[in-house]
Amino acid sequence: MTPAPGPHDPQSPGFATRAIHAGQDPDPLTGAVAVPIYQTSTFAQDEVGQPRAGYDYSRAGNPTRTALEQALAALEGGRSGFAFASGMAAADTYIRAALRPGDHLILPDDAYGGTFRLVDKICVPWGLTYSTVSLGDLAAVRAAIRPTTKVIWCETPTNPLLGIADIAALAEIAHASGAKLLVDNTFASPYLQQPLALGADVVLHSTTKYVGGHSDVIGGALIVDDPELAEALAFHSKSMGAVPGPVDAWLTLRGVKTLAVRMDRHCDNAERVVELLVGHPRVARVYYPGLPAHPGHAIAARQMRRSGGMVSFSVVGGQEEALKVCRRTQLFTLGESLGGVESLIEHPGLMTHASVAGSALQVPDDLIRLSVGIEDADDLLADLRDALD
Ligand code: PLP
Numbered sequence: 407m408t409p410a411p412g413p414h415d416p417q418s419p420g421f422a423t424r425a426i427h428a429g430q431d432p433d434p435l436t437g438a439v440a441v442p443i444y445q446t447s448t449f450a451q452d453e454v455g456q457p458r459a460g461y462d463y464s465r466a467g468n469p470t471r472t473a474l475e476q477a478l479a480a481l482e483g484g485r486s487g488f489a490f491a492s493g494m495a496a497a498d499t500y501i502r503a504a505l506r507p508g509d510h511l512i513l514p515d516d517a518y519g520g521t522f523r524l525v526d527k528i529c530v531p532w533g534l535t536y537s538t539v540s541l542g543d544l545a546a547v548r549a550a551i552r553p554t555t556k557v558i559w560c561e562t563p564t565n566p567l568l569g570i571a572d573i574a575a576l577a578e579i580a581h582a583s584g585a586k587l588l589v590d591n592t593f594a595s596p597y598l599q600q601p602l603a604l605g606a607d608v609v610l611h612s613t614t615k616y617v618g619g620h621s622d623v624i625g626g627a628l629i630v631d632d633p634e635l636a637e638a639l640a641f642h643s644k645s646m647g648a649v650p651g652p653v654d655a656w657l658t659l660r661g662v663k664t665l666a667v668r669m670d671r672h673c674d675n676a677e678r679v680v681e682l683l684v685g686h687p688r689v690a691r692v693y694y695p696g697l698p699a700h701p702g703h704a705i706a707a708r709q710m711r712r713s714g715g716m717v718s719f720s721v722v723g724g725q726e727e728a729l730k731v732c733r734r735t736q737l738f739t740l741g742e743s744l745g746g747v748e749s750l751i752e753h754p755g756l757m758t759h760a761s762v763a764g765s766a767l768q769v770p771d772d773l774i775r776l777s778v779g780i781e782d783a784d785d786l787l788a789d790l791r792d793a794l795d
Contacts, residue, residue, distance in 0.1 A: 421596075424477070425477065425664075428481070429472065441469075441473040443653055446652075448463055475489050478596070478627050478662070482591070482596045482629040483602050484629035487627060488640070489613070489627050490625065490626035492648070493520075493590075493592065493625075496610050496612075497610060499642050499646055500610065501525075507533020508534075509556040511536040512536070512547065512557070512559060513525060513559050514538065514560060515538040518565045518590065518758075521559070526765075541561075544575055557580075557585055558586075560576055560587060562594070563706070565592075565744075566758065566769060568718055569702060571702075577605030577606055578605065592612045594710055598713075598714055608630050609628070609630075615744050616665065617658060617662060617745075618745075619746060621747070623661075625655075670712070671780040673714060673715060676696075676717050676778040678787060679783075679787065682791065686794055689722070689794070690720045690772065693717070694718075695710070695713045695714070696714075715745070719773070721774065728771070729756075735790065736792070738786070738793075747779050747780050749777060749789075750777040751777075
């Protein structure tokens with residue numbers, strides 16, 4: 407298998423080339439161009455304790471999963487990649503591998519609701535402490551650091567408010583106090599943003615979203631440079647067992663191959679949608695980092711290739727009006743998740759972010775979130791116009 411290039415290797419081929427080839431050499435036995443689905447739990451050994459190609463049991467490792475892990479590491483420019491059964495499994499495994507009871511974690515004040523729930527309901531009883539802070543306010547981040555702070559957990563752009571955090575500045579703050587910076591890169595995808603090159607220590611993905619890209623598989627990933635952390639992750643992954651099966655790994659890998667072309671189309675379509683929303687009398691506010699008025703616009707322009715396919719907006723008339731728009735679209739399917747080829751619409755307050763209601767992370771009740779798909783932009787605009795009018 408083609409090894410993942412080292413971090414930020416100038417010899418490394420372009421992104422789209424890596425997406426199609428890294429970790430995906432033709433099968434040495436048959437020449438199969440697509441990585442085979444090694445649907446097996448165990449592997450024959452020629453001698454006691456001597457696995458043939460390093461594989462002994464699929465919880466610890468499986469060749470289809472290895473191909474995905476090498477591809478993801480190559481796309482993020484990291485030394486080691488780990489695939490998981492879901493984004494939340496990746497988050498949980500990282501926390502257990504890198505943190506201990508008594509440690510402190512800084513979470514963004516608009517973190518993905520599931521991340522907040524994992525930390526607040528599962529890791530706090532385990533002994534973790536945490537603070538939420540607006541990552542856009544670097545002075546507030548510095549003030550939130552404690553002697554026990556081990557990790558700053560960053561999402562950028564954030565879900566669902568599309569807030570932007572300065573990855574390089576946060577890495578500097580984290581490292582100055584001996585902490586690490588994790589970036590949940592789900593919203594951007596490795597095509598639009600590569601946090602390790604900006605100083606982050608860990609990249610997390612819900613590969614369920616743009617990386618898989620077809621709304622047909624749940625998965626997660628961690629990509630790191632540090633060999634010691636990689637060893638801890640391999641040990642925890644094997645011990646906790648939250649790994650994807652070979653079919654899920656294969657489906658995700660198939661999605662990876664088209665990530666570059668899909669992301670450009672997501673961005674093209676989102677830009678058209680934003681143009682419509684900004685000028686629409688029934689729209690009160692549009693959240694999109696590509697807008698010059700967005701408070702994180704300059705940082706996004708610096709650290710992202712383009713502004714992404716996620717758009718949030720609030721409507722005039724509050725929650726009732728927002729719910730009506732969500733019910734009226736035809737092409738934008740009412741549903742959770744994001745990053746698939748098909749466009750989705752949702753009400754974060756009552757859907758994806760219901761778990762943060764009543765907490766510091768509560769989202770506005772007139773907010774609508776769009777995952778803009780790769781359909782014909784004109785059809786998407788017509789659908790939104792009909793739903794708004
Ligand atoms: N991180 C972000 C930003 C997400 O949006 C999600 C899911 O929506 C997750 C993590 C969790 O991923 P999964 O649903 O694959 O467990």
